[in-house]
Amino acid sequence: MMLDDAQNRAPLVMNAGSVEFSGLKALDSVSLRLEPGEILGLIGPNGSGKTTTINAITGQVPLAGGDVRIGERVISGMSPRKIALMGVARSFQIVRLFNNMTTLENVETAALARGDSRRIAREKAQALLSEFSLEGHADDLCGTLSYGDKRRVEIARALAAEPSFLFLDEPAAGMNVAETDALLEILRALPGDRGLGLLIIDHDMSLIMRLCDRLQVISSGRTIAEGSAEDVRSNQDVIEAYLGTGADD
Amino acid sequence: MHRNILTLVILGSLIVAAALLAQFMGIRLYERIATTMFVSMILVLGLQVFMGNSGILSFAHIGFMGVGAYASAVLSIPERMKGMALPDLYPILVDVQLSPYVTILIGGLVAALVAAALSYPLMRLSDAAAVITSFALLVVLHTILTHWSAVTNGPRTLFGLPKATSLWLACGLALAALVGAMAFKESRVGRLLRASRDDEVAAAAIGVDIVKLRWLGFILAALFAGIGGALWGHFVTSFSPRAFYLKETFLILSMLVIGGANTVTGAVIGTLIVTFVYEALRSVEASINEAGIVSQQVIGLTEIVLALAMIAVLALRPGGLFPVREIGTLLTLKRKTGRKSP
Numbered sequence A: 001m002m003l004d005d006a007q008n009r010a011p012l013v014m015n016a017g018s019v020e021f022s023g024l025k026a027l028d029s030v031s032l033r034l035e036p037g038e039i040l041g042l043i044g045p046n047g048s049g050k051t052t053t054i055n056a057i058t059g060q061v062p063l064a065g066g067d068v069r070i071g072e073r074v075i076s077g078m079s080p081r082k083i084a085l086m087g088v089a090r091s092f093q094i095v096r097l098f099n100n101m102t103t104l105e106n107v108e109t110a111a112l113a114r115g116d117s118r119r120i121a122r123e124k125a126q127a128l129l130s131e132f133s134l135e136g137h138a139d140d141l142c143g144t145l146s147y148g149d150k151r152r153v154e155i156a157r158a159l160a161a162e163p164s165f166l167f168l169d170e171p172a173a174g175m176n177v178a179e180t181d182a183l184l185e186i187l188r189a190l191p192g193d194r195g196l197g198l199l200i201i202d203h204d205m206s207l208i209m210r211l212c213d214r215l216q217v218i219s220s221g222r223t224i225a226e227g228s229a230e231d232v233r234s235n236q237d238v239i240e241a242y243l244g245t246g247a248d249d
Numbered sequence B: 001m002h003r004n005i006l007t008l009v010i011l012g013s014l015i016v017a018a019a020l021l022a023q024f025m026g027i028r029l030y031e032r033i034a035t036t037m038f039v040s041m042i043l044v045l046g047l048q049v050f051m052g053n054s055g056i057l058s059f060a061h062i063g064f065m066g067v068g069a070y071a072s073a074v075l076s077i078p079e080r081m082k083g084m085a086l087p088d089l090y091p092i093l094v095d096v097q098l099s100p101y102v103t104i105l106i107g108g109l110v111a112a113l114v115a116a117a118l119s120y121p122l123m124r125l126s127d128a129a130a131v132i133t134s135f136a137l138l139v140v141l142h143t144i145l146t147h148w149s150a151v152t153n154g155p156r157t158l159f160g161l162p163k164a165t166s167l168w169l170a171c172g173l174a175l176a177a178l179v180g181a182m183a184f185k186e187s188r189v190g191r192l193l194r195a196s197r198d199d200e201v202a203a204a205a206i207g208v209d210i211v212k213l214r215w216l217g218f219i220l221a222a223l224f225a226g227i228g229g230a231l232w233g234h235f236v237t238s239f240s241p242r243a244f245y246l247k248e249t250f251l252i253l254s255m256l257v258i259g260g261a262n263t264v265t266g267a268v269i270g271t272l273i274v275t276f277v278y279e280a281l282r283s284v285e286a287s288i289n290e291a292g293i294v295s296q297q298v299i300g301l302t303e304i305v306l307a308l309a310m311i312a313v314l315a316l317r318p319g320g321l322f323p324v325r326e327i328g329t330l331l332t333l334k335r336k337t338g339r340k341s342p
Helices: A050-058 A080-085 A103-113 A118-131 A147-160 A177-194 A205-211 A229-233 A236-243 B002-024 B028-054 B061-076 B079-085 B100-124 B127-147 B167-186 B188-198 B200-205 B210-236 B246-259 B264-291 B301-316 B327-332
Strands: A012-021 A024-034 A039-043 A065-070 A088-090 A165-169 A197-201 A214-219 A222-227
Touching: A012 A050, A024 A039, A024 A050, A024 A065, A024 A222, A039 A050, A039 A177, A039 A205, A050 A080, A050 A088, A050 A165, A050 A197, A080 A088, A080 B200, A088 A147, A103 A118, A103 A147, A103 B188, A118 A147, A147 A165, A147 A177, A177 A197, A177 A205, A205 A229, A214 A229, A214 A236, A222 A229, A222 A236, B002 B028, B002 B167, B002 B264, B002 B327, B028 B061, B028 B167, B028 B188, B028 B210, B028 B246, B028 B264, B061 B100, B061 B127, B061 B210, B061 B246, B100 B127, B100 B210, B167 B188, B167 B210, B167 B264, B188 B200, B188 B210, B200 B210, B246 B264, B246 B301, B264 B301
Parallel strands: A039 A197, A039 A214, A088 A165, A165 A197
Antiparallel strands: A012 A024, A012 A065, A214 A222
């Protein structure tokens, strides 16, 4: 779906966003910009604040400082539900599906939630299931799917809401190489086909490097590098954050 | 969609078959049992509407049954009876005497209105907090019914309700409740509510207004409960607030839990099974006592066996007999569907 009005072409921007958990700064003035049509990779060591960044943008955790905007519109402070209806969709690090519903129903539900008619929701869901090669599982309960399938259903469900911005938290976790490659092809086409801005967290560096237009590296709740894959790979701070400095060892 | 129709046809046939069986046995007791069972079924289906779709256990349901029963009673007891039955009734209500067939529906609407007015803030709660507050709501409703003497005659028995409930009226309303529960489950509201039942965080993240949808489900459940209560009131024609308290709550809850709260099939089958077992045990208990096999009176056999059955179901099959899928879906799926999600 191409989006054409000006608001939908506006970038999603987090300005100096901070998050605190009982006094501890999990995110310290992180700024982030996601343009429609681009793929941004958010990487960093474990516990650096990647998932917290997504949670802060989608409203699951409150910001202690800074704000999040889509264009001029401030979305930080809204409930996760309202933010979702503003066109921000996400997947979760630990898959969260509606396990007692079928695959088809899971995907359909996201379309129904944004107000699509039953017929349109059904058509959209069926199209997404074939796009993600899940047609064979349409009638299976999601609780019974394999891990890789569950991840794909979650992405399909997020897309059924026709978001302007999509946040994927480790979409390839638990997938084998073939599944990861198939996923890569699908994800690569998303921004072009749908005009959405895609942000991906993953530990699979080969996936990230092949997929992302731009990378942002965070460590201990701060941005330590931004730029192309090449820039980031050679950045001294990034190497230290991942490998530690010689002196510390 | 044809799966849902198949489910309705199967369950509807069971309901009608039970009514026909009760009628052609020609024993008044059976007709009575069947009528009461249909009242229970309306209540169980109502509880399924809220509990099955939202995943939140509600103890308040039977309180709304009481609200419906008393509302219908106040509006339908004949004028000449009211002096005795409700001596303190507000003058404005004394002259009111509507057909019980109308007041049964009004009873449902009053229960739904009360639920709408009281429950919105409660719908923000989940898990244990939601269960405890729903229990508190039951206690509050019971206390009001017991002490608002002007319209309930206090803790004393209220009598003089015109008899209106027949086997076939109860059967017809049970069928309507069946269709209503199924339609709600498959509606947009029902679907989104079930999404929030399976995962609240994910449902909010796709834009589901969980509190509002729970509230709608709760109101519809209260409508069913109010109609069920009024229907029962015009069957027994006299009752006291005690009828709408813990014993009834646990009976209705055990029917739903044993059958499977997540499915309409579970609600219907659970009601049928529990009623059958309950009545069978009662007659066994009666014959033991009559024959004097045991030196003392045997009492409480029904409650104990029912409680054990509930424990067994919860231990062996936590989702109940029909935990996820409706009977029509189970029958139409080509491959075996032994696999069930937890």
